[in-house]
Amino acid sequence: MGRIISFLRGPFFIYLIMVIFSGNYLPAQNSDGNPELDRKVEAFLKSKKNRWHDLNVPDTDGKLLYDIIIKNGYTSGLEIGTSTGHSAIWIAWAMSKTKGKLITIEIDESRYKEAISNFEEAGLSKYIDARLANAHDLVKELKGPFDFVFSDADKDWYTNYFIDVVPKLKTGGCFAAHNVRPPGAGGISGTKAYLSYVMGLENFTTTVNNSGGGLAISIKTD
Numbered sequence: 001m002g003r004i005i006s007f008l009r010g011p012f013f014i015y016l017i018m019v020i021f022s023g024n025y026l027p028a029q030n031s032d033g034n035p036e037l038d039r040k041v042e043a044f045l046k047s048k049k050n051r052w053h054d055l056n057v058p059d060t061d062g063k064l065l066y067d068i069i070i071k072n073g074y075t076s077g078l079e080i081g082t083s084t085g086h087s088a089i090w091i092a093w094a095m096s097k098t099k100g101k102l103i104t105i106e107i108d109e110s111r112y113k114e115a116i117s118n119f120e121e122a123g124l125s126k127y128i129d130a131r132l133a134n135a136h137d138l139v140k141e142l143k144g145p146f147d148f149v150f151s152d153a154d155k156d157w158y159t160n161y162f163i164d165v166v167p168k169l170k171t172g173g174c175f176a177a178h179n180v181r182p183p184g185a186g187g188i189s190g191t192k193a194y195l196s197y198v199m200g201l202e203n204f205t206t207t208v209n210n211s212g213g214g215l216a217i218s219i220k221t222d
């Protein structure tokens, strides 16, 4: 008990509390990047914290997408389901470091317009090609190739999006799908069918990260 009390009074605990309350949950930046852009994106994300109300991903999932892109050096992104742009901002921020670009698709005009204004405010417009379209059609039409895809629109169409994208996904590329829970942990019917489909494929390795809204991460192995 004495040890717990001295830990709670200790400098590490105080530091931890300061980090949590300062909102400083954002990734560490490397010094040879673009510190001005980093500051702008961080300030934007901080100003919008807890203010994303259009089915947007939680911060934890945004950070997860960011980390996957940085770790693998992905440069050609596709997002299906922009909404007002929270996940696209994390993806594009990562791609500002890998020198990549993101195409993102949204069907709802008012969300699309709000996303455009958010991209501008975050300073990330030049890394994002935002399209107002029905992804059922546009995903088929886009040429690719892509090395990172984030699927977050209509869940009943997940398997169709995947089938349409796979020929345009590079080997080593990632297809990440949101709101997917691990086998046996529930989930929405469309995403359950999707997970069982991708898990049955020999040329993909799929894991599910359950730390936020549930992310199925499928890597194309050949």
Ligand SMILES: C[S@@+](CC[C@H](N)C(=O)[O-])C[C@H]1O[C@@H](n2cnc3c(N)ncnc32)[C@H](O)[C@@H]1O
Residues within 6 Å of the ligand: 054, 055, 056, 057, 080, 081, 082, 083, 084, 085, 086, 087, 088, 105, 106, 107, 108, 111, 133, 134, 135, 136, 152, 153, 154
């Ligand atoms: C869960 S939200 C996306 C959230 C976003 N990824 C974020 O984190 O900020 C899903 C979005 O997909 C859009 N959507 C649904 N069906 C679509 C379709 N067929 N084509 C394009 N967008 C679609 C919806 O309008 C909605 O804004």
